[in-house]
Amino acid sequence: MLFHDEEQGHIIIGEAVINLAVSQKEINIHSLIIELGTMAEGDASDNRLAQIADARRWLKAFVETSPRNREELRWLSASRHLRAINNDR
Template sequence: MPDYYHNENQLIIGEAVIHLALNNADITVDSLVRALAEMAAIEENPARCVQIREAKHWLREFMPASGNRDELRWVTGAGQGSVH
């Protein structure tokens, strides 16, 4: 994936993270995917809607296997450090 798309995904996911944090919600891969789906549903700009869906698709690659509670280990460098 070219750097542009990676950076755009990070920015859009960052928006979802801020939204969740401001609403005092848990920040997990599942909650981020849901937040991105909500963002896409209300977005009026078709190009930005595509970017949001691409970010959501990229993020789904990190969805944990059932029962795995280390959803955000990729954020902390594959589990180095605490996610809490």
């Protein structure tokens, strides 16, 4: 992780997860990034803002790589589907 303090980073993300769960909102990378932004708007502590920024940056790295991973999953499921069709013949 890229957090200044890895344990604090986990706590910050955990807090965002709890906020989303209590609000009965979907919990995913995008909603976590948005929730962390909301948390940053209400905080005045420079240290906490830095931790939130680190957590958002870390989560955004997953967003940037996820389209590639999704393409790989599509390819994998398509190849399985083709094998199933060929096996039925």
